[in-house]
Amino acid sequence: MRQPGPGSGRRTPAVELAGVTKTYPGDVRALDEVSLVVERGTFLAVMGPSGSGKSTLMHCAAGLDSPTAGRAFIDGTEIGTLNETRRTELRRKSVGFIFQSYNLVPSLSVEDNIMLPLRLAGRSPDREWVRGLVERVGLADRLTRRPAELSGGQQQRAAIARALAARPAVVFADEPTGALDLRTGREVLALLRDLVDGLGQTVVMVTHDPAAAARADLAKVMADGRVVDTRVKPTAGELATCVTALETE
Numbered sequence: 040m041r042q043p044g045p046g047s048g049r050r051t052p053a054v055e056l057a058g059v060t061k062t063y064p065g066d067v068r069a070l071d072e073v074s075l076v077v078e079r080g081t082f083l084a085v086m087g088p089s090g091s092g093k094s095t096l097m098h099c100a101a102g103l104d105s106p107t108a109g110r111a112f113i114d115g116t117e118i119g120t121l122n123e124t125r126r127t128e129l130r131r132k133s134v135g136f137i138f139q140s141y142n143l144v145p146s147l148s149v150e151d152n153i154m155l156p157l158r159l160a161g162r163s164p165d166r167e168w169v170r171g172l173v174e175r176v177g178l179a180d181r182l183t184r185r186p187a188e189l190s191g192g193q194q195q196r197a198a199i200a201r202a203l204a205a206r207p208a209v210v211f212a213d214e215p216t217g218a219l220d221l222r223t224g225r226e227v228l229a230l231l232r233d234l235v236d237g238l239g240q241t242v243v244m245v246t247h248d249p250a251a252a253a254r255a256d257l258a259k260v261m262a263d264g265r266v267v268d269t270r271v272k273p274t275a276g277e278l279a280t281c282v283t284a285l286e287t288e
């Protein structure tokens with residue numbers, strides 16, 4: 040069931056959080072009334088010291104976890120109104136994931152890995168779209184290989200193509216360059232940037248790396264479960280300074 044989010048009246052944002060709080064037993068307030076809007080076609084980086092709530096924010100925004108209070112929307116649908124089956128359907132249709140450790144299925148070819156989300160969703164692939172994606176991530180000549188036969192950067196590029204195969208409203212990337220060397224990490228970030236600029240993809244990336252976050256349009260800086268700073272077109276230098284100051288507080 041589609042419902043207009045608080046942002047209705049303008050173009051539906053890819054993601055919206057409205058006063059989202061998440062507490063864990065032991066009175067841990069992992070998120071404290073966080074509100075944010077991720078407009079379509081933007082690249083958002085989420086930064087902050089360890090334990091500041093980045094992963095919890097991503098999990099609540101992606102429908103992997105339920106807020107204790109507040110509302111979370113993906114593509115205009117309020118996640119909290121859905122039962123588990125519908126929530127899974129929404130994730131399969133509207134959300135792509137990229138992980139630090141790629142999470143490709145070792146026994147499947149690159150092509151079958153890329154197609155997996157579509158198969159799981161029972162959807163027939165848009166072949167033109169997938170072919171374009173494969174070209175864009177530079178794996179057209181690697182489709183029959185197994186993940187173990189690819190370099191780390193190639194595996195992450197396969198994972199990126201997989202995340203976009205179902206044309207999701209938003210892709211969540213959790214430390215996507217964390218396992219890569221500097222140069223390969225830069226290439227992966229350039230690819231994410233290209234997907235935003237070239238295809239209008241919306242990307243939300245959690246990262247510890249100020250240089251990675253500097254590729255985003257916008258950086259949200261978290262501390263103690265709150266967004267304490269928002270930087271437009273951030274530089275690596277300003278983000279490093281900001282996070283270091285929070286870590287030493």
Ligand SMILES: Nc1ncnc2c1ncn2[C@@H]1O[C@H](COP(=O)(O)OP(=O)(O)OP(=O)(O)O)[C@@H](O)[C@H]1O
Nearest residue numbers: 063064067069087088089090091092093094095096
């Ligand atoms: N399942 C859980 N049960 C209890 N407390 C949790 C749970 N998950 C997270 N927390 C706590 O919530 C707070 C936020 O954690 P979260 O993992 O979101 O932070 P983070 O910014 O992603 O950290 P890191 O950068 O180290 O991955 C921390 O205090 C953490 O210990």
